[in-house]
Structures are given as structure tokens and as C-alpha cells.
Amino acid sequence: MYIIKNKFIFLGISGLLVAASIFSIFYFGFRQGIDFAGGTLWQIQSENISGQEFLQEMFPESSVMPVEGGSFLIRMPEITEEQHQESLKVLQSRFSGLEELKFESIGPAIGKEVRDRAVWAFLAVLVGISLYIAFAFRKVSYPVNSWKYGIITLVTLFHDALIPAGMTAVIGYLGYGAELNTNFIIAILVVMGFSVHDTIVVFDRIRENLRLGIGKNEAFSGLVGRSIQETINRSINTSLTLVLVLVFLYFLGSPALFHFILVILVGTIVGTYSSICVASPLLTLWKRSGNI
Template sequence: MINVIGKKWLFLGISGALVLASVVAISAYGFREGIDFRGGTLWQVASPDAALTEASLREFLAEQGMEDAVITRENQNGSFLVRIRAITEEEHQADLAALTLKFGGAEELGFQSIGPSIGAELRRRAFWGIGFVLIGISLFIAFAFRKVSRPIRSWKYGVVTLVTLFHDVVIPAGLFAYLGRFYGVEADTNFIVALLVVMGFSVHDTIVVFDRIRENLLLGREGAGLAEVVNKSINETLARSINTSVTLVLVLVALLLFGPATLTYFVLAILVGVILGTYSSIFVASPLLVIWHAFAAGRSPGRGN
């Protein structure tokens, strides 16, 4: 049996360091916002003409007055993703005609343009969405565990879940702040969706462990001490949590390596979040319950509590 509770300060220390580093990165660098939030145009083009290369496309865009364009090559079909300022439909048609004229057989595979005002509205809704999800999940957990009030009040499960979700969201966010600052990676609506997916996975994993703790407490095992009950519950669900996570991680790694370039950072955010969600459900959420209970009972939350 793994003594997770006995080493709780080590695991919480690792999490605390990662959270602190992430908060510093977010505060210092902020996010490089995608066109979804700041406004702009995403244009996907391709051509059988070998003359269409990243360099020649950049030169063409500069001729059209778009020197600050960001170009990404799509590995799957050899097309190019171009991120530029927001343009009107008239400008779009003129640029497309010029592209077709310069590169024979050039075709447009996708076009999306978002104005700054729409981007600001999407940003506002994204933040509100994440906030409502966090609060809603916490209230649901507190309600679901209402029948278990001793030795831990049901609302404490909700609060600990909220702290755990913050842990699982802020670390990927910090990673993207770092990647945006040094590698130009953008945080767009896909990133927000990835965070919501991570939150759903994390709370599911946490509920599995909490539910086993609830069952063991209802069976009267709290007489052996809360720390022992929690540790036993973690070990009873450990194999299930790891097996589920490993299966999902393998799928995500395959998508990361062989999937389309447009989904690379979306998959990366989910991959990091899944790993963190598994870690936090085992090594963060339950130890926090034990520590909180020890403080509330007026004891020092040491190795034996």
C-alpha cells in the first residue's frame, strides 16, 4: 500500500511550486491572444504549384500590405495557415484573386475573420464560462456529499474540489503564457475548450476518490482515523485512475504526433491537464481534506494525522 498521506507535504510542495511558477508566468507574460479574442483573420491556402512556399507566400503577403502575417505549414496536406489582421470581404476577394494569379492552381481551404468587438465579447464570455463551471462543480460536489457530514462537512469536499480545479487549470495556463512569450503560441477559443475538458476530467477523477472515501466513512471505518481511511481509499482507486489516464494519454500523444497542426496546442493543453488531473485527484485533493480536518480539530497535520 502506498502511503500517500504520509508523504502529503512532498506532493503538495511539488504542486505549490508548479502553481507559483504558473502564476508568475501569467502575471509576467500574459497570454498571446488568438484572433478569436483580439480579432483578425485566419486564412488557409494551398497550391499544387511548387512555387508556393512559406518564403514566397510571405513575400506575397508583404506585397499586399500584410508584413506581420504569421504563417504555419500544415503537415498533413501541405497547406499554409495564415494569421493576419482583420480584413473586409472585399479585401479577402482581392487577395484571393491575386494569390490565384501569382500561384497557378492556388485554392482557399478555409477563411475566418473576426472583428475586435466580437473578439472582446468572446473573451468576456470565456472568462465567465470558466467561472460558472468552477462554481457549479463545487456546489454539485457539496450537494452530492451532503449525507456525509462527519468527520468532514460536505461543503469542504466542494471547496477542496475547487482548489484542485484551480491547480489543474492554472498550470496549463502558465505553460501557455510561457509558450506564447517565447514561441508565439496563441491562446484561443480552442484553449478555453481544452481547459473545460480538463476540468471535466479532473472533477470526474476526484469524485471517484471522494466517493470511495465516502463509502468507507459510511461503513464506519473512520474509527481507524481519517488519514488511514483516506489512504486506504486512494489505494483502492489508484489502479483505476492510472489505467484510465494512461489510455487517454496514449490517444492524446498519438494526436499530438500525427494529428493536424491546427490541433497541436489544443491537444497539448488537454494532455498536460489530464496528467495534472490524475496527479491532483490522488496526491492533492485527498491530502488537503486530511490537512483541513486536522487543523479544524486543533491538531498538527503531520505524518500521522
């Protein structure tokens, strides 16, 4: 009952985080990866490269970023294979033992197509999950209509996606390499899948208690609070297991996966919070507002 009694505090915290995330997204914007914006990503390594000044002078329209292991990541507009080979020869003549670790070049048309498909996939997942929840709870029409479960699930999914997205915008703006790319979309979809699972656990306990007539003589908010108490240990323990794995992966895994893992890590924590402290309180508020 503690969560339901203090629902405005928890909803206020979520509101502040969502507002800050929306502000970050619109103010800072996203640094788009080449798979969305198009361009060339080139990673080279040589013990003779002491700094990035020469690379920045050679590629004035590019951004050069040092990477762990003594390599450099060059991000530039799309170049042809002929330009790639010419530049590689110049670098190899300037720096002995130069090694090319990665070269990716994607045209803007392909990048736009990938971006559009990612957006449609994200929207399709949102709609599909909401419809499934509404269908799964179709027999629960009192005291809250079944479609409201679906709408509230949709709201919590937006909540769980916006906060990691806002974090990514800030990290990208600060120059730590976080980008809006395919990996980011996959991470958000993973977060949404985990979050909806947690939300369903709580909603299903509410449905079961309603079906069995448990708490028929108590207010709906009391039944929801008791349902949260019955499921909170399972939700937290499941999330904690995943969080521990992600923390180890973040500190011990490949640097290339840092931001991917960070989005899932933050999203998992936020998703657990929303399934317990946002979804169910919203359900009680909507019920109290009337039978809409």
C-alpha cells in the same frame, strides 16, 4: 499511506508548478486567437511560394507562419471582403496555382463577446461543480464538513486549469502557435470534467468508509490513505487509457488539433496527479487545522 505521509512533498511539487504557471501567464501572456481578439486568419498554398518574405512585405502588419504541407498561415487585423478579394487577386497573379485553404475574419466586438461568454462558462462550471460536490457530500459532516469537499475540489480544478494554461502561454511565447481561443477553453473544460470525476472517486470512497464505520479506531489521515490505496489503480488505469489515445492523436492526428490535444493530455496527467496527491492531502490538512 505513502501519499499522506509524504503529502508536503506532493503539495510542494504542485505549488511549484502552479507558481511557475502563474508566472508564465503574467510574464509571457497569452497569444489570443482571432475568435477572442478579432482579426483575420488566412491560409493559402502554392508550390511557387518559396518563402514568406513576399507575403510579409505585402502584409506588413501581419504575422506569416509556414504550416505543414507547404501552406502559409497569415494572421492580420480585420479586413473587409473587398480587401480580401483584392489581395487574393494580387497573390493569384503573382503565384500561379495559388489555393485559398481558409479565410476567417472576426470583428473585435464579436471577439470580445465570445471571450466574455467563455470566461463566464468557465466560472459557472467551477461554481456548479463545487456546489454539486458540497451537496453530494452533505451527509458527511464528521470529521470534515461537507462544504470543505466542495472547496477542495474547487482548489484542485484551479490547479488543473492553471498548469496547462501556463504551458500554453510558454508555447505561444516561443512561437509555436499555441493560442487562447475557443478550442483552448473547451480543452480546459474537458480537463476539469475528467479531473473532478477522478476526485469524486477518491472522495466517494472516503465517504463510504466513513459511512460504514471502517477504520473508526484509526486516525482520519489513515482512513484517507487507505481510501486512496483502494482507488489508485482504478484512477491510474482510467487515466492511462485516455493518455495513450491522446498520445496517438497528437502524433498521428491533424496538425490543427495539436495544441488542443496537448492541453487535454497535460491536463489529464495533472488532473490524475491532483486527485490522488493534492485533493486528499488537503482534506487531511484542513481537518487537522480544526473544525472551521
